[in-house]
Amino acid sequence: MSVIEHLLELHLVDRQVRGLRSRVETAEIYHRTQQKQLEDIESQLGQLQQQCRVAQATAANLETEGNSMDARIEKFREDLKLSATTKQYNTVLEEINTLKTERGQVDEQAIAQLEQAENLEEDMKSLDGRITERKTLVVSAESDLNERRSEVSERLNELEIERAKKAEAIPPVVLEVFDQTADDYEGDTMAEIDEIDRKRLEYSCSSCNVSLPFNLVNTIMSNANNVHQCEGCMRILYVTEEVRGALVTKK
Ligand SMILES: [Zn+2]
Numbered sequence: 267m268s269v270i271e272h273l274l275e276l277h278l279v280d281r282q283v284r285g286l287r288s289r290v291e292t293a294e295i296y297h298r299t300q301q302k303q304l305e306d307i308e309s310q311l312g313q314l315q316q317q318c319r320v321a322q323a324t325a326a327n328l329e330t331e332g333n334s335m336d337a338r339i340e341k342f343r344e345d346l347k348l349s350a351t352t353k354q355y356n357t358v359l360e361e362i363n364t365l366k367t368e369r370g371q372v373d374e375q376a377i378a379q380l381e382q383a384e385n386l387e388e389d390m391k392s393l394d395g396r397i398t399e400r401k402t403l404v405v406s407a408e409s410d411l412n413e414r415r416s417e418v419s420e421r422l423n424e425l426e427i428e429r430a431k432k433a434e435a436i437p438p439v440v441l442e443v444f445d446q447t448a449d450d451y452e453g454d455t456m457a458e459i460d461e462i463d464r465k466r467l468e469y470s471c472s473s474c475n476v477s478l479p480f481n482l483v484n485t486i487m488s489n490a491n492n493v494h495q496c497e498g499c500m501r502i503l504y505v506t507e508e509v510r511g512a513l514v515t516k517k
Pocket residue numbers: 457471472473474475476496497498499500501
């Protein structure tokens with residue numbers, strides 16, 4: 267068997283290996299995406315919980331402050347009863363009124379903080395719902411991934427052994443070219459030579475359509491151990507029996 271024939275066989279197995287691996291990779295990517303989205307929502311929830319705790323603590327502090335203001339107002343009311351002069355009475359009354367206004371403001375602030383905490387709790391509930399949904403997706407993505415892994419693993423092992431055997435038949439330098447091209451084109455390594463015009467001896471690469479000099483086509487055809495890459499796309503060029511037959515007949 268020629269090097270090109272070995273390469274074409276390797277190419278077939280290599281594509282199958284890549285196909286199976288990519289089935290698992292697709293499932294891995296999906297699983298990772300779901301997991302990441304779950305983590306994002308959980309982190310949002312953590313932030314809301316923190317904001318909610320701050321709002322509740324602020325409301326509690328304001329309540330304490332309000333209670334101490336109430337006590338001071340009560341004390342002023344006692345003072346009011348003991349006022350000896352109208353001036354004294356008015357001064358204390360003014361203190362009470364100022365304090366009452368401030369007390370009202372503190373109350374408003376406390377209510378605003380409590381409302382904010384309640385809104386945050388609503389948002390947290392909706393995030394909880396989304397977390398539950400996302401967890402279901404993560405679990406199903408995980409089981410899908412495991413299923414694919416086990417489906418594929420046996421066949422993939424067989425194919426990898428086969429691929430290694432096929433690769434042994436190929437000279438290391440050529441194998442390096444093959445592996446590099448296969449990685450670059452996700453397994454689409456080999457390009458057949460297209461016959462464009464038989465009379466004019468015009469040929470091109472079937473993958474990238476670059477036109478190929480007849481000398482090159484002739485070299486490739488004269489010896490199937492000659493490995494040449496297309497100058498346009500770097501795939502390994504080969505001649506099909508059909509094109510070869512046509513040329514031989516012509517000759
Ligand atoms: Zn090409």
